[in-house]
Amino acid sequence: AGRRVIAHLDLDCFYAQVEMIRHPELTDKPLGVQQKNLVVTCNYEARKRGVKKLMSVKDAKEMCPQLILVNGEDLTPYREMSYKVTELLGEFCPLVERLGFDENFVDITEVVEKRLKELQQSGCSGVCVSGHVYNNQAIDLQDTTHVRLIIGSQIAEELREAVCTRLGLTGCAGIASNKLLAKLVSGTFKPNQQTVLLPESCQELVHSLDHIQKVPGIGYKTAKRLETLGVRSVCDLQAFPAAVLEKELGVSIAQRIQKLSYGEDDSPVTPSGPPQSFSDEDSFKKCSSEVEVKEKIEQLLRSLLDRIYRDGRQPRTIRLTLRQFSATEKGFHRESRQCPIPPHLIHRFGKESSNLISPLLDVLMKLFRKMIDVDLPFHLTLLSVCFSNLKDLPSSKKGSIGFYLKQMSLPSGSGK
DNA sequence: TGGGGTTAT
DNA sequence: ATAACCC
Numbered sequence: 536a537g538r539r540v541i542a543h544l545d546l547d548c549f550y551a552q553v554e555m556i557r558h559p560e561l562t563d564k565p566l567g568v569q570q571k572n573l574v575v576t577c578n579y580e581a582r583k584r585g586v587k588k589l590m591s592v593k594d595a596k597e598m599c600p601q602l603i604l605v606n607g608e609d610l611t612p613y614r615e616m617s618y619k620v621t622e623l624l625g626e627f628c629p630l631v632e633r634l635g636f637d638e639n640f641v642d643i644t645e646v647v648e649k650r651l652k653e654l655q656q657s658g659c660s661g662v663c664v665s666g667h668v669y670n671n672q673a674i675d676l677q678d679t680t681h682v683r684l685i686i687g688s689q690i691a692e693e694l695r696e697a698v699c700t701r702l703g704l705t706g707c708a709g710i711a712s713n714k715l716l717a718k719l720v721s722g723t724f725k726p727n728q729q730t731v732l733l734p735e736s737c738q739e740l741v742h743s744l745d746h747i748q749k750v751p752g753i754g755y756k757t758a759k760r761l762e763t764l765g766v767r768s769v770c771d772l773q774a775f776p777a778a779v780l781e782k783e784l785g786v787s788i789a790q791r792i793q794k795l796s797y798g799e800d801d802s803p804v805t806p807s808g809p810p811q812s813f814s815d816e817d818s819f820k821k822c823s824s825e826v827e828v829k830e831k832i833e834q835l836l837r838s839l840l841d842r843i844y845r846d847g848r849q850p851r852t853i854r855l856t857l858r859q860f861s862a863t864e865k866g867f868h869r870e871s872r873q874c875p876i877p878p879h880l881i882h883r884f885g886k887e888s889s890n891l892i893s894p895l896l897d898v899l900m901k902l903f904r905k906m907i908d909v910d911l912p913f914h915l916t917l918l919s920v921c922f923s924n925l926k927d928l929p930s931s932k933k934g935s936i937g938f939y940l941k942q943m944s945l946p947s948g949s950g951k
Numbered sequence: 952t953g954g955g956g957t958t959a960t
Numbered sequence: 961a962t963a964a965c966c967c
Contacts, residue, residue: 549967570953589952610954635956635967754965787959788964807957816954854961871961919954 540687541804542641543717544694546620546706547726548588549637551578553616554605556703565599568607571818575607579726608817610636619702621807624694633807637706640714641694642804647686651679654686665692666708666729669720670736681733684710688731695729715800716740718751737798741769750795757792760784772796809846809925815839816919821860825900825909828918832899833892835920840888840895843922849884850922851876853895855902858917869917872902876922885928 546552550568555561555578565581567574574595577586584599595602607613617636624631630642654662664674665688675681691708698704708729709721719740720732732740744750747769748758764783766772773796780789794800815835822828832855843850854873861868877898883891899920907913 573952575953591952608954614955633956633967638967752965756964810956812956814955818953869962873961917953 539642539644539712540647540683541711541714541717542643542687542691542694543709543711543714543721544620544624544639544641544691544698544706545708545718545721546637546698546704548576548578548582549617549704550576550607550613551581552704553613554607556616557612558605561603561605565602567595567602567604569604570606570608574602574604577602616702616704620698620704623697623701627690627694627697630804630806632804638718640717640804643687643690646690647683650686650690651683662686662689664731665689666731667724669723669730669732670739672733672736674733680712684712684731684733688729691729691731695727713798713800714802714804715751715795716798719744719798741796741798744769747772747796750792752795753792757784757788769796809848811925812921812923813839813842813846813850813925814919814921815842816856816917818858818917820916822915822918823913825903828903828915829896829900831918832903832920833896835918836892836895836899837888839920839922840884840891843884844886844888846925847885848925848927849881851881851924851926852922853898853902854921854923855899855906856917856919856921857903857906857915860914860916870906871919872905873921873923874898874902 551566554566554568563580565578565584565586567577567581567586569575569592572592574586574590574592576588581599581602586595586599586602592604613636621631621633621639624639624641628641628643628646632640634640660676662676662682662685664685668674674685687710691710695706695708698706705727707721707725707727709717709719709732710729711717711720711732712734716732716737720730723730746758746767747753747761748755750769760783761772764775764779766775772793775793777789777793780793783789784792815838817831817835822831852873853876854871856869856871858867858869877894880891880894
């Protein structure tokens with residue numbers, strides 16, 4: 536069962552770290568990254584003073600009047616640094632899966648096996664753990680599962696060290712026998728530390744979660760439905776009759792989340808490779824005329840075309856997403872329409888993007904009119920454009936393998 | 952609540 | 961096309 540060794544790496548307050556690298560003079564000051572009216576993340580100087588992630592700007596400045604805010608609505612610097620991290624990890628080991636911009640899973644099973652054999656050949660029997668052991672559990676060097684995980688902790692330390700010396704970023708790592716456990720354990724010692732989980736402490740780790748929604752994979756909706764059934768804790772979910780759960784959530788979800796509640800997760804580390812979509816969005820208080828919509832969409836389109844051009848692949852699908860104001864329900868009621876990109880336009884993605892803007896803007900406005908009757912009043916609070924279904928150029932080596940090593944250094948273009 | 956992403960149905 | 965999940 537527990538044959539694999541998985542590392543989860545989680546950068547510390549990633550956007551704030553990137554901003555501190557961009558503005559070294561801010562490094563020892565309380566710093567927050569702002570998007571619209573929110574402080575989406577902040578450095579540890581700010582956290583000491585009570586600022587929390589996703590706090591409103593108003594509350595944050597009340598907590599910490601000296602707080603310095605930088606605007607982080609343009610994700611370009613974070614996205615670029617994020618891929619540098621994934622690329623670096625990929626040098627150690629091909630199995631790297633991204634989760635958001637600031638987390639990566641690495642399946643280090645094969646690297647561990649190699650080191651284990653080297654160790655056995657050199658006749659050395661002493662191995663030393665790097666970082667913390669969850670629950671302070673005693674290590675048994677006779678237990679090869681323990682030894683593999685200890686070697687995993689040493690590899691994770693090397694990964695964090697490489698990320699720090701080569702990119703200047705700190706982060707946490709968790710090492711365990713599957714992705715779920717590696718992710719859960721990585722947060723136990725917080726900034727810039729790492730923790731390994733030995734199998735005997737698995738149940739204590741999952742039971743340390745105070746609510747089922749803390750289990751990665753059980754989100755808001757599922758947690759609400761489980762509450763209806765009286766299931767609130769990990770214990771409740773473990774003990775709940777499987778047949779009833781399957782009828783309520785469907786066999787697939789029921790079986791998966793019940794296994795998660797025991798700390799079981801056989802999902803593989805799936806190499807992410809290059810992105811499968813490129814999107815750009817903007818939110819606002821109000822957008823209510825077609826002219827305004829067209830202007831906003833054009834802005835989104837310009838920066839997206841620049842990104843696609845740098846990527847080198849050609850998208851086949853374009854999508855427009857919007858959110859309409861609704862006083863009732865604070866909810867996230869988004870709708871979208873998508874269509875194939877007209878085939879005669881596709882070849883132009885390899886070149887200057889300026890002559891693509893006008894025809895694609897026409898396509899997007901048609902999609903807009905499929906959702907909104909422009910003769911009636913409307914009130915939008917978000918617009919988003921997405922390109923997906925990306926295809927490699929014929930016979931050019933820009934595919935998933937060449938991706939990471941490619942062109943990290945085109946001139947920085949017309950971002951917004 | 953922001954500005955992204957992915958997979959399953 | 962939407963709905964769920966992740967950050």
